[in-house]
Amino acid sequence: MTADIISGKELSAQIKRNLSQEILQLKEKNLVPKLVVVLVGDNPASLSYVKGKEKAAAEVGMDSDLIRLPVETSEQELLSLLDQLNQDSSVHGILVQLPLPEQIDEQKVIDRIDPKKDVDGFHPINIGKMMTGEDSFLPCTPYGIIEMIKSKGIEIEGKHAVVIGRSNIVGKPVGQLLLNENATVTYCHSRTKNMREFTQKADILVVAIGRENYIKSEDIKEGAVIIDVGINRTVEGKLTGDVDFEGCKDKAGFITPVPGGVGPMTITMLLSNTIKAAKGLTGIEG
Numbered sequence: 519m520t521a522d523i524i525s526g527k528e529l530s531a532q533i534k535r536n537l538s539q540e541i542l543q544l545k546e547k548n549l550v551p552k553l554v555v556v557l558v559g560d561n562p563a564s565l566s567y568v569k570g571k572e573k574a575a576a577e578v579g580m581d582s583d584l585i586r587l588p589v590e591t592s593e594q595e596l597l598s599l600l601d602q603l604n605q606d607s608s609v610h611g612i613l614v615q616l617p618l619p620e621q622i623d624e625q626k627v628i629d630r631i632d633p634k635k636d637v638d639g640f641h642p643i644n645i646g647k648m649m650t651g652e653d654s655f656l657p658c659t660p661y662g663i664i665e666m667i668k669s670k671g672i673e674i675e676g677k678h679a680v681v682i683g684r685s686n687i688v689g690k691p692v693g694q695l696l697l698n699e700n701a702t703v704t705y706c707h708s709r710t711k712n713m714r715e716f717t718q719k720a721d722i723l724v725v726a727i728g729r730e731n732y733i734k735s736e737d738i739k740e741g742a743v744i745i746d747v748g749i750n751r752t753v754e755g756k757l758t759g760d761v762d763f764e765g766c767k768d769k770a771g772f773i774t775p776v777p778g779g780v781g782p783m784t785i786t787m788l789l790s791n792t793i794k795a796a797k798g799l800t801g802i803e804g
């Protein structure tokens with residue numbers, strides 16, 4: 519079997535065309551959705567993601583601002599900035615790039631963002647609503663993954679979905695969204711024993727660990743849907759995922775590449791959430 523490759527790049531381009539149209543309509547009603555990204559410090563990987571977000575916002579005609587703060591910024595300074603952005607009615611979406619320097623408590627920062635502007639979907643209010651199935655901002659990476667699976671007409675209901683990784687930003691919420699879609703969900707993590715027994719039974723396998731080539735063809739089931747979230751840089755400086763793509767592509771039914779897979783979808787869903795925030799805050803519809 520040769521897997522059907524789910525291109526996040528192509529699906530993103532399609533979705534962004536629709537988002538551009540929607541923004542044109544909002545602009546006719548004098549609403550220009552605006553995203554503000556806050557980056558503390560100068561981690562090169564973070565800077566490169568943040569640049570990607572700005573570029574994508576410009577592509578769809580959205581306003582965006584990047585606020586860069588020095589690495590020694592105090593927690594109080596960042597919280598005060600968030601209070602200001604929460605108050606500013608021209609700002610619809612706020613994203614604080616993670617990870618933050620160690621003097622800053624990440625959870626305190628996330629908790630301070632107005633849930634109506636929380637386009638990352640990390641605020642406890644939005645996480646709670648996601649769990650109960652209420653309308654909310656869905657975390658961008660998990661949201662993008664569901665859209666990728668659905669774009670291929672793959673049925674999620676009744677499937678055994680296995681998620682490797684249990685971070686608050688990827689693993690936990692992607693399992694919850696798969697559960698909301700009526701999959702049977704298993705989480706694996708660093709304390710899981712005999713992980714291969716789970717991965718080999720997965721109809722849908724989501725890998726979000728951060729280790730190059732961790733999942734190999736012998737770990738997966740024939741015909742499975744393989745979603746590779748990992749972003750790793752090889753010693754040669756190339757981007758690569760957590761899955762051995764070459765080894766798995768002849769056994770899987772569907773597989774996502776890195777780059778060009780989940781990453782671009784994360785950014786696209788961020789744009790989609792920002793439009794949703796702009797509409798929700800102003801009551802203006804496209």
Ligand SMILES: NC(=O)C1=CN([C@@H]2O[C@H](COP(=O)(O)OP(=O)(O)OC[C@H]3O[C@@H](n4cnc5c(N)ncnc54)[C@H](OP(=O)(O)O)[C@@H]3O)[C@@H](O)[C@H]2O)C=CC1
Nearest residue numbers: 683684685688707708709726727728747748749780781784
């Ligand atoms: N494409 C995209 O849009 C995005 C990609 N990423 C990438 O996805 C990857 C994961 O990110 P994130 O969730 O933030 O990472 P974290 O480091 O926060 O979490 C990693 C998770 O993987 C688990 N884990 C680590 N090693 C193993 C192992 N050997 N076996 C089983 N489980 C293991 C950890 O388990 P435990 O909890 O027990 O420690 C933890 O739950 C990274 O490569 C990151 O760069 C992240 C966000 C967006």
Ligand SMILES: Nc1nc(=O)c2c([nH]1)NC[C@@H]1CN(c3ccc(C(=O)N[C@@H](CCC(=O)O)C(=O)O)cc3)C=[N+]21
Nearest residue numbers: 566567570614615616617638749777778779781782784
């Ligand atoms: N508050 C917050 N929200 C996030 O959503 C968030 C974050 N912090 N911190 C870091 C992670 C990581 N992340 C990525 C987004 C896009 C790509 C992406 O577009 N990757 C391209 C490659 C980009 C390149 O070439 O460097 C791809 O996979 O094709 C990757 C990773 C969002 N994150």
